[in-house]
Amino acid sequence: xxxxxxxxxxxxxxxxxxxxxxxxxxxxxxxxxxxxxxxxxxxxxxxxxxxxxxxxxxxxxxxxxxxxxxxxxxxxxxxxxxxxxxxxxxxxxxxxxxxxxxxxxxxxxxxxxxxxxx
Amino acid sequence: xxxxxxxxxxxxxxxxxxxxxxxxxxxxxxxxxxxxxxxxxxxxxxxxxxxxxxxxxxxxxxxxxxxxxxxxxxxxxxxxxxxxxxxxxxxxxxxxxxxxxxxxxxxxxxxxxxxxxx
Numbered sequence: 001x002x003x004x005x006x007x008x009x010x011x012x013x014x015x016x017x018x019x020x021x022x023x024x025x026x027x028x029x030x031x032x033x034x035x036x037x038x039x040x041x042x043x044x045x046x047x048x049x050x051x052x053x054x055x056x057x058x059x060x061x062x063x064x065x066x067x068x069x070x071x072x073x074x075x076x077x078x079x080x081x082x083x084x085x086x087x088x089x090x091x092x093x094x095x096x097x098x099x100x101x102x103x104x105x106x107x108x109x110x111x112x113x114x115x116x117x118x
Numbered sequence: 119x120x121x122x123x124x125x126x127x128x129x130x131x132x133x134x135x136x137x138x139x140x141x142x143x144x145x146x147x148x149x150x151x152x153x154x155x156x157x158x159x160x161x162x163x164x165x166x167x168x169x170x171x172x173x174x175x176x177x178x179x180x181x182x183x184x185x186x187x188x189x190x191x192x193x194x195x196x197x198x199x200x201x202x203x204x205x206x207x208x209x210x211x212x213x214x215x216x217x218x219x220x221x222x223x224x225x226x227x228x229x230x231x232x233x234x235x236x
């Protein structure tokens with residue numbers, strides 16, 4: 001399966017999902033699948049890649065080890081970031097009323113499939 | 119109930135919880151309750167208050183509105199941050215094998231109780 005297909009499966013399988021992407025820690029997206037035209041995926045990519053680096057630094061500073069997953073619940077969306085390897089992470093964006101648990105499950109299931117494609 | 123008692127209830131009610139604290143966005147802790155001596159609560163406080171500000175800025179930049187909750191799953195602990203108001207947030211730290219769902223539930227239940235004390 002290609003990156004795009006794996007991302008599509010996660011988004012289609014999650015009630016309320018708006019989009020998913022694979023991004024490098026440098027902020028450069030590898031692939032994305034979005035069903036919400038109002039989402040500024042480009043801006044999100046840049047913003048969250050710098051965020052995940054900050055969080056990683058923070059976790060290391062307080063001796064919690066490396067970060068595996070981060071979720072941000074904001075007013076207009078829930079954003080879930082999952083580390084793929086040292087250089088890439090996956091992002092899933094869900095509406096506030098969407099199925100967060102299902103999204104998290106599918107995101108975790110997608111990790112080994114995505115890693116196979118690297 | 120005092121801050122300390124509310125925090126103690128959350129920690130005691132959550133399997134695997136290591137500690138909880140109320141912190142200002144400026145990084146100054148208001149109160150804390152910890153059952154793990156190895157936790158560097160002071161360092162965490164400073165680190166996570168700067169983190170929550172970064173995340174807030176990020177969410178605003180990508181037009182997701184203000185941040186209500188952030189969870190970080192690291193190797194050695196899960197850290198849950200919940201916004202209380204414009205100036206304060208609450209942090210709950212749980213072991214990786216702890217009861218994350220119960221912690222999140224108790225954290226949310228604690229918010230109105232903590233707000234009454236401000």
